[in-house]
Amino acid sequence: MIGNILEVISAFAYTLVLSLVNLVKMFLPDSYFYKDIKGENVLITGAGSGIGRLMALKLAKHGGIMVLWDMNTKGNEETAEMIRKAGGKAHTYTVDVSNKEILYKFGEQVRQEVGDITILVNNAGIVSGTPLLETPDNKILKTFEVNVFSHFWAIKFFLPKMIEMKKGHIANVASLAGHSGTHKLVDYCSSKFADVGLDEALRVELFVQGHSDYIKTTCLCPYYISTGMFAGVQSKLIPILEPEYVAERAVSGILTNREVVMVPGWCAILVAIKALCPSEGMMRIAQAFGFNCSMDQFQGRKKKGE
Ligand SMILES: NC(=O)c1ccc[n+]([C@@H]2O[C@H](COP(=O)([O-])OP(=O)(O)OC[C@H]3O[C@@H](n4cnc5c(N)ncnc54)[C@H](O)[C@@H]3O)[C@@H](O)[C@H]2O)c1
Numbered sequence: 390m391i392g393n394i395l396e397v398i399s400a401f402a403y404t405l406v407l408s409l410v411n412l413v414k415m416f417l418p419d420s421y422f423y424k425d426i427k428g429e430n431v432l433i434t435g436a437g438s439g440i441g442r443l444m445a446l447k448l449a450k451h452g453g454i455m456v457l458w459d460m461n462t463k464g465n466e467e468t469a470e471m472i473r474k475a476g477g478k479a480h481t482y483t484v485d486v487s488n489k490e491i492l493y494k495f496g497e498q499v500r501q502e503v504g505d506i507t508i509l510v511n512n513a514g515i516v517s518g519t520p521l522l523e524t525p526d527n528k529i530l531k532t533f534e535v536n537v538f539s540h541f542w543a544i545k546f547f548l549p550k551m552i553e554m555k556k557g558h559i560a561n562v563a564s565l566a567g568h569s570g571t572h573k574l575v576d577y578c579s580s581k582f583a584d585v586g587l588d589e590a591l592r593v594e595l596f597v598q599g600h601s602d603y604i605k606t607t608c609l610c611p612y613y614i615s616t617g618m619f620a621g622v623q624s625k626l627i628p629i630l631e632p633e634y635v636a637e638r639a640v641s642g643i644l645t646n647r648e649v650v651m652v653p654g655w656c657a658i659l660v661a662i663k664a665l666c667p668s669e670g671m672m673r674i675a676q677a678f679g680f681n682c683s684m685d686q687f688q689g690r691k692k693k694g695e
Contacts, residue, residue, distance in 0.1 A: 426451050435459055456482070456506065492542045562584070568585065571680055612653065617690050
C-alpha cells in the first residue's frame with residue numbers, strides 16, 4: 390500500500406517537473422526543438438484544400454516527401470503543383486478515405502510506388518451543420534466514415550510498419566468541437582470527440598506496449614477556421630482563425646512531438662473549466678461566448694450548382 394502511494398506521489402512529482410519544463414519551453418522558439426523529417430514519406434488526407442493543403446506545403450518545406458490523398462482530384466493536383474514549384478516532392482492519389490477497401494488499396498499502392506509512410510496526418514473531414522433530427526441517417530454515417538473510421542483504417546494500415554521500423558508519427562485532426570458540444574453539430578462534435586478519444590487511447594496503448602519512444606501522436610484541436618468548411622459561422626468573442634496560423638501551429642506541434650495542439654491555446658482553460666463546473670453554469674458560459682448560436686448562419690461549402 391505504502392509502495393502504491395509513493396508511486397502515485399512520484400508520478401505527480403514527475404508531472405510537475407514536466408509541466409515546469411513545458412512552461413520554460415513556451416518562452417523559447419518552437420524551432421529549437423524541431424525534429425528532422427528530411428526524406429521522410431508524409432501522407433496527408435484531405436490535402437486538396439484548407440489546412441490539409443497548407444500543412445502539406447509546410448511539411449514539404451521541411452523536407453518531407455508528400456503523399457497527398459483527397460477525393461478532389463483538381464484541388465489535390467493544385468496542392469502538388471504548389472509543392473513542386475516551391476522545390477518539394479509530392480505524389481497525388483484520388484482517394485475516398487471513407488471507403489475502407491479503397492483506402493487499403495491505395496495504401497498498398499503508395500507502399501509500392503513511394504515506400505513506407507513514417508508520418509500520417511489524418512485530416513480529411515466533413516460537416517453536415519444541421520440539427521440532429523434534420524440530419525439524414527446517411528449524412529451521419531458519412532460524417533463518421535470520413536471523420537473517424539478513415540483514421541482507424543489509415544492507422545491500422547500504416548502503423549504496423551512504423552512499429553517495425555521503430556519510427557513514426559500519427560497526427561489526428563480533431564477540433565475544439567471534440568471537447569465541447571454545440572447546436573447543429575451533434576454528428577460532427579461526436580465524431581470529433583471520437584477523434585480525441587482515438588488519439589488519446591492510441592497514445593496510451595503505444596506507451597503500454599513500449600512503442601512510445603519512437604511512435605509519436607499529435608491531436609490538433611482548433612476553433613473555427615476560415616477555410617470555407619464552416620462558411621457563414623458567426624463568432625461572438627473569439628476571432629475565427631486564419632488557416633495559415635492553424636497550419637503553422639499544427640506543423641510545429643508535429644515537429645516538436647507535441648501530444649495535443651489546441652488553437653487558440655488558451656481554450657485549454659475553457660476545457661478545464663468545463664470539467665470542473667456544473668453543466669448548467671457551463672451552458673451559460675457557452676451562451677455568453679456565443680458558442681451555442683455560432684452555427685445559426687452556417688452555410689458551409691457550396692456544392693456546384695447551389
Ligand atoms: N474549418 C474549421 O473551422 C475547422 C475547425 C476545426 C477542425 N477542422 C478540421 O480540420 C480538417 C480540415 O478542414 P478544413 O477546414 O481544411 O476543410 P476543407 O473542406 O477545406 O478540407 C477538407 C478536405 O477533405 C477532403 N475530403 C472530404 N471528404 C473526403 C473523403 N471522403 N476522402 C478524401 N478526402 C475527403 C475535401 O475534399 C477537402 O479537400 C477537418 O478534419 C475539419 O473537421 C476544421
